[in-house]
Amino acid sequence: MIGIIDVGGGLRGIYGSGVFDRLLDDKVSFDYCIGVSAGSANAITYLANQKGRTYRFYHDYSGRKEYMSFGNFLKHSQYIDLDYVYGTLTNSGGEDVLDFSAVMQNKSSLAVVATDALTGEPAYFKKEDMKQNDYTVLKASSAIPGVCKGYEINGRKYYDGGVSDPVPVKKALADGCDKLVLILTKPIENSDTLARDTRMAKLLKRKYPVLAEKLKDKSVKYKKGVELALELQKQGKCLIIAPDDCCGVSTLTKDRDKLHRFYEKGYNDGGRVKEFVEHI
Numbered sequence: 001m002i003g004i005i006d007v008g009g010g011l012r013g014i015y016g017s018g019v020f021d022r023l024l025d026d027k028v029s030f031d032y033c034i035g036v037s038a039g040s041a042n043a044i045t046y047l048a049n050q051k052g053r054t055y056r057f058y059h060d061y062s063g064r065k066e067y068m069s070f071g072n073f074l075k076h077s078q079y080i081d082l083d084y085v086y087g088t089l090t091n092s093g094g095e096d097v098l099d100f101s102a103v104m105q106n107k108s109s110l111a112v113v114a115t116d117a118l119t120g121e122p123a124y125f126k127k128e129d130m131k132q133n134d135y136t137v138l139k140a141s142s143a144i145p146g147v148c149k150g151y152e153i154n155g156r157k158y159y160d161g162g163v164s165d166p167v168p169v170k171k172a173l174a175d176g177c178d179k180l181v182l183i184l185t186k187p188i189e190n191s192d193t194l195a196r197d198t199r200m201a202k203l204l205k206r207k208y209p210v211l212a213e214k215l216k217d218k219s220v221k222y223k224k225g226v227e228l229a230l231e232l233q234k235q236g237k238c239l240i241i242a243p244d245d246c247c248g249v250s251t252l253t254k255d256r257d258k259l260h261r262f263y264e265k266g267y268n269d270g271g272r273v274k275e276f277v278e279h280i
Contacts, residue, residue, distance in 0.1 A: 002277060003032035003177035006039030007167055007222075009185035010144065010251030013038030014058035014259050015243055016183045018266025019273070020046040021055065026274045032177055034111040034124075034168050036161040039183065040141045041086075044127070047106040048099040056096060059259045061089060068252065078148040079252075086135040086142075100132045111175065113161030113168055114140040117150050120214030122164035124171060125153070144251070145215060163215050167225025169232070181273055182229045183266075184242035239276040241269050 006016045020042050035043035045053045061067050066088070072081045090098050103110070110127040114137070125137040140151040140158035150157040165171060172180055232238035247262040248255065 001031040001176045002179045002181075003034065003172045003175070004030045004043070004181040004183070005168060005172055006033075006035045006042050006183040007185060008035065008037030008039035008042075008142070008162060010038060011058055011062060011253050011259065012185035012246060012249050012251060012262070013042055014055065014249070014263045015185045015246075015266035015269075016042045017045075017054040017058060018263040018268075019183050019241055019270035021051050022267045022270030023273060024049060024051045026271070028274050028277055030108050030181075030277075032109050032111070032172065032175060034113065034172055034175075035141065036113045036166060036168060037142045037144070040112040040138050040161070042183075043110060043112075044103055044138065045098065047108055047110060047127075048102045049106075050099055050102075053096060053098075055263055057085065057089070059256055059263065061085075061096075062259075063254050063256070068254070076149070078143075080142075080144070080148055082139040082142055082148055082151075086138050087133075090135060091133040098135070100130070103127055109175075111168075111171065112137050112141045113165050113171075114143075114153075114158040115161055115164040115211065115214070117157040117159055117208050117211050120164060120208075120210040122161060122168075122171075123153075123158060129153075145211070147252075159211065162222075163211065163218055164221075165225075166218055166222040167229065169225050169228045169238075178237065179277075180229070180232065180238045181276065182238060182240045184226070184240065186242070186246055187244060188226060188230075188240065188242045239273065241266075241272065243269065 033043040042054050066084045068080045089096050112125045114123045130137050136151050141161045143150050143159045145159050150159045229238050243265050248258040249262045
């Protein structure tokens with residue numbers, strides 16, 4: 001079984017968006033997709049066969065105050081308003097509707113990674129856990145601690161999947177994949193986010209002490225996931241698609257020129273996938 005992993009990374013996810021758009025152009029399909037944070041949005045749009053859709057979210061819509069602004073903290077308790085992203089824009093009648101029926105008809109399975117706020121453990125949701133116009137699973141997976149509010153699913157609150165399983169290679173293998181493509185949104189050697197994660201952990205410590213501790217270990221988990229992927233790549237079982245630089249794009253970058261350059265880098269780098277997937 002061939003799978004693809006997108007680790008997300010906020011607005012850096014536009015790199016993965018470029019990779020997936022190239023896959024659509026090259027008519028490359030997978031048996032299994034797993035997305036973390038913004039990577040889940042990229043994956044589900046890929047399964048919907050909607051080329052260019054996620055590019056618009058990163059490049060066009062992110063400049064809107066309704067999408068991402070300090071004013072959102074006052075109104076919605078989150079800098080990025082995920083209800084606007086995965087509700088107002090995405091739902092039926094919205095400006096950029098997700099073709100949910102196409103997602104469900106796609107033969108590929110989908111896993112979406114989120115983090116339980118109380119236990120700090122990963123939760124893996126399926127596309128069957130979503131309904132038309134109810135994309136709470138995607139919101140939860142993308143809810144960056146300290147930047148977004150958590151989201152409740154079945155009575156439990158969840159945050160960004162990157163806290164607990166930032167590079168879910170082990171999960172993909174456990175689910176049956178024997179060949180993988182891994183999309184990273186920063187250079188392979190760039191994995192240290194300890195300083196930023198520690199700052200965010202302080203904001204969560206009082207309400208979610210376990211989650212805060214897990215967040216401080218995020219960079220270690222990320223590094224271990226990449227190391228496993230590198231070992232699999234040596235064995236010919238994995239292809240890592242990662243940028244050589246981020247074109248000045250960080251988690252919350254709004255600069256359209258930088259975002260577009262990063263998208264193009266992802267699109268070009270994605271050209272390596274077809275040969276890998278088709279090679280037996």
